[in-house]
Amino acid sequence: MNPVILYSVGVLALIAAGSAIILYFVAKKFKVDEDPRIGEVTEILPGANCGGCGFPGCSGFATALVKGADKGDISGLACPPGGNETMTAVGEFLGLTVEESAPTTAVVRCNGTKAKAPSKLTYEGPTKCAIAHTLFSGENSCPHGCLGLGDCVDACDFEAIYMDEETGLPVVIPDKCTSCGACVRACPRDIIEIRPRGRKDRRVWVACMNEEKGPIPMKNCKVTCIGCAKCFDVCPPVANAITMGNNLAFIDGDKCIACGKCIVVCPTTAILATFEPPKPKPKPVTEEKEASEVKK
Amino acid sequence: MKLKTFKLGGVHPPENKKTADIPVVPVDIPKRVSVIMSQHLGVPAVPVVEKGDKVKVGTLIGEAKGFISANIHSPVSGTVFKVDGVTDATGYRKDAVIINVEGDDWEEKIDKSETLLKEIKLSPEEIIQRIKDSGIVGMGGAAFPTHVKYMFPEGKTADTLVINGVECEPYLTSDHRVMLEKPDEILVGVSIMMKAGKVDRAKIGIETNKPDAINVLSEKAKDYPGIEVVPLKVQYPQGAEKQLIKALLNREIPSGKLPLDVGCIVNNIGTAFAIYEAVQKNKPLIERVVTLTGKGLKKGGNFLVRIGIPAKNLLEKLGEEIPENTGKMISGGPMMGKAINHLDIPVTKGTSGIVLMSEEESKRNIIQNCIRCSKCVSVCPMGLEPYLLEKLAEKDMFEECEKEAIVDCIECGSCSYTCPSSRQLLDHIRYGKQNVMRIMRERRQQ
Numbered sequence: 001m002n003p004v005i006l007y008s009v010g011v012l013a014l015i016a017a018g019s020a021i022i023l024y025f026v027a028k029k030f031k032v033d034e035d036p037r038i039g040e041v042t043e044i045l046p047g048a049n050c051g052g053c054g055f056p057g058c059s060g061f062a063t064a065l066v067k068g069a070d071k072g073d074i075s076g077l078a079c080p081p082g083g084n085e086t087m088t089a090v091g092e093f094l095g096l097t098v099e100e101s102a103p104t105t106a107v108v109r110c111n112g113t114k115a116k117a118p119s120k121l122t123y124e125g126p127t128k129c130a131i132a133h134t135l136f137s138g139e140n141s142c143p144h145g146c147l148g149l150g151d152c153v154d155a156c157d158f159e160a161i162y163m164d165e166e167t168g169l170p171v172v173i174p175d176k177c178t179s180c181g182a183c184v185r186a187c188p189r190d191i192i193e194i195r196p197r198g199r200k201d202r203r204v205w206v207a208c209m210n211e212e213k214g215p216i217p218m219k220n221c222k223v224t225c226i227g228c229a230k231c232f233d234v235c236p237p238v239a240n241a242i243t244m245g246n247n248l249a250f251i252d253g254d255k256c257i258a259c260g261k262c263i264v265v266c267p268t269t270a271i272l273a274t275f276e277p278p279k280p281k282p283k284p285v286t287e288e289k290e291a292s293e294v295k296k
Numbered sequence: 297m298k299l300k301t302f303k304l305g306g307v308h309p310p311e312n313k314k315t316a317d318i319p320v321v322p323v324d325i326p327k328r329v330s331v332i333m334s335q336h337l338g339v340p341a342v343p344v345v346e347k348g349d350k351v352k353v354g355t356l357i358g359e360a361k362g363f364i365s366a367n368i369h370s371p372v373s374g375t376v377f378k379v380d381g382v383t384d385a386t387g388y389r390k391d392a393v394i395i396n397v398e399g400d401d402w403e404e405k406i407d408k409s410e411t412l413l414k415e416i417k418l419s420p421e422e423i424i425q426r427i428k429d430s431g432i433v434g435m436g437g438a439a440f441p442t443h444v445k446y447m448f449p450e451g452k453t454a455d456t457l458v459i460n461g462v463e464c465e466p467y468l469t470s471d472h473r474v475m476l477e478k479p480d481e482i483l484v485g486v487s488i489m490m491k492a493g494k495v496d497r498a499k500i501g502i503e504t505n506k507p508d509a510i511n512v513l514s515e516k517a518k519d520y521p522g523i524e525v526v527p528l529k530v531q532y533p534q535g536a537e538k539q540l541i542k543a544l545l546n547r548e549i550p551s552g553k554l555p556l557d558v559g560c561i562v563n564n565i566g567t568a569f570a571i572y573e574a575v576q577k578n579k580p581l582i583e584r585v586v587t588l589t590g591k592g593l594k595k596g597g598n599f600l601v602r603i604g605i606p607a608k609n610l611l612e613k614l615g616e617e618i619p620e621n622t623g624k625m626i627s628g629g630p631m632m633g634k635a636i637n638h639l640d641i642p643v644t645k646g647t648s649g650i651v652l653m654s655e656e657e658s659k660r661n662i663i664q665n666c667i668r669c670s671k672c673v674s675v676c677p678m679g680l681e682p683y684l685l686e687k688l689a690e691k692d693m694f695e696e697c698e699k700e701a702i703v704d705c706i707e708c709g710s711c712s713y714t715c716p717s718s719r720q721l722l723d724h725i726r727y728g729k730q731n732v733m734r735i736m737r738e739r740r741q742q
Binding site: 120121124125128130136138143 | 659
């Protein structure tokens with residue numbers, strides 16, 4: 001046999017053996033211990049990488065979960081898109097019990113529709129709320145209202161939010177919403193809030209973020225919260241869910257029992273709900289009032 | 297002789313300076329004025345009066361808070377009606393002192409006479425203190441507190457005072473009128489500023505579309521040592537400080553540096569006049585010249601307006617209505633001003649003009665794809681790549697924006713003006729710049 005071939009094979013074999021030895025020691029020396037559980041927990045998670053948990057992607061969250069499990073506590077960590085099901089599965093795998101958290105959804109806290117808060121000017125700039133917000137108070141002049149340019153729609157990875165052409169406001173589809181909070185971060189006016197979905201999907205919220213005194217916002221919008229505190233007065237003491245601050249009512253979604261009393265008393269219909277509010281007891285006075293309002 | 301100008305980029309929009317020949321007339325004081333507390337760059341002033349307080353013209357009503365801030369004085373005499381929010385040019389509510397006007401009673405210390413006082417009695421330190429106390433801010437539009445420019449950091453000195461009489465914005469003529477009507481006062485003001493900045497030469501840059509102002513000022517400047525009037529080629533944005541320094545002195549300010557780093561102080565013509573009044577007459581900044589103009593208006597005009605008077609009073613004084621085909625109202629010039637949604641907004645220290653644009657002029661064209669013509673690159677006076685910055689900002693790629701020096705953008709709008717595809721370049725760049733600046737601020741705080 002040609003000695004050149006023999007030499008070549010021999011040299012290559014030596015290099016291979018030498019490299020193998022180096023690699024063996026390097027692998028020993030620089031071994032990274034990755035908990036095999038991290039990979040398995042990642043498998044359980046939905047894999048949407050939405051960041052709703054507050055960690056960079058699902059594997060980041062899995063790492064946090066496994067770390068937490070080592071300390072024996074993963075309370076406070078939750079996967080919004082996966083919900084209780086996923087968290088229970090993760091808990092079972094890690095041998096921990098997970099408290100069930102109430103399902104949540106995003107709600108839009110502005111009801112300044114095109115009809116209720118008519119446009120006073122036309123905006124022709126870029127269709128991006130973040131840009132419009134820095135330029136002016138909005139087409140309807142409300143500095144706290146929805147700009148209607150759809151940054152929240154662009155931010156949603158789950159197609160759970162869309163723009164209603166007629167009202168000019170975003171609409172959340174609760175069944176698709178995973179409460180990941182991307183829309184909340186995208187909105188430059190903090191109009192979108194993550195709230196508990198409520199029992200039997202009954203939830204009530206104040207659809208206004210305006211903090212000015214009553215008459216000022218009323219010039220721009222007919223359905224603004226004027227901070228009259230009527231809702232605060234009728235909220236049953238068992239719930240005591242309403243707080244007043246900055247000329248604005250806020251309903252605590254965890255405390256609210258969805259009785260619907262506040263919806264009826266609100267003079268500007270600024271309180272929205274997912275159900276029909278109880279009809280007020282027929283009183284001649286209110287009927288007259290309603291009649292006169294209809295005439296207007 | 298070749299006229300001086302800056303070398304890089306620039307555009308020349310139609311000038312439309314139709315109010316250049318109309319003398320400045322004072323606007324009547326209405327029954328109530330609203331003085332906004334954030335009229336300047338930096339921290340808003342803090343109101344020091346309460347409801348029911350009596351104020352005179354020149355009484356301090358807002359005190360500067362922090363280093364970059366300015367005092368605010370009452371422009372009228374009367375009673376404080378309330379301290380509350382009012383809607384400013386952008387539609388957001390700002391703290392303001394609302395005063396019910398009673399008579400026109402001035403503080404005694406203010407010299408109301410018209411006599412020209414040439415002799416500068418105060419020392420440089422006293423001058424700067426007076427500028428600070430009088431609430432003088434840059435009158436060109438940005439309203440940067442002037443005293444800050446004269447408080448040099450340790451080890452820095454200036455050798456030239458640059459005075460901006462360029463008024464490169466189309467339509468506006470307020471600086472032009474001040475130059476024609478108050479040349480002596482301006483030159484004394486410039487001398488005061490030279491003393492305050494401890495410099496021995498001043499250059500006043502004026503574009504050649506104002507030949508009368510160049511003539512008047514250069515004639516009078518012979519009596520004032522060190523002051524030179526330099527005619528400049530008409531080009532936008534020559535009134536930006538970096539471009540003006542380049543045009544007058546051929547010095548370039550490195551990225552992220554200030555005029556003082558190349559030995560310059562830059563101030564506006566209007567500021568020079570305000571400083572004259574503050575130092576020689578002890579009169580705080582309570583009024584300014586505002587141009588009201590627009591193609592739809594029959595005449596337009598230049599008005600001496602007390603701060604806080606609603607912009608609609610200018611229109612009333614003119615005796616005209618808002619023209620029917622008005623598409624956009626702008627506070628400031630059409631290139632860099634801000635659109636406003638009504639004329640009830642009070643005039644502030646930075647309001648150089650109110651421009652009523654017709655629908656035709658203000659309509660934005662349909663946005664088309666970038667055709668890579670690189671016109672935006674060639675007109676950018678800062679040597680940036682607007683097409684690239686727009687794309688990066690649109691995609692929220694702020695780190696890349698920072699690498700491309702987005703913070704150097706002076707927001708002159710030359711790129712948007714020139715883009716044949718009508719792309720919204722500046723809108724996105726401004727958005728990117730704001731975010732990059734926020735990120736840089738956060739990084740500094742850490």
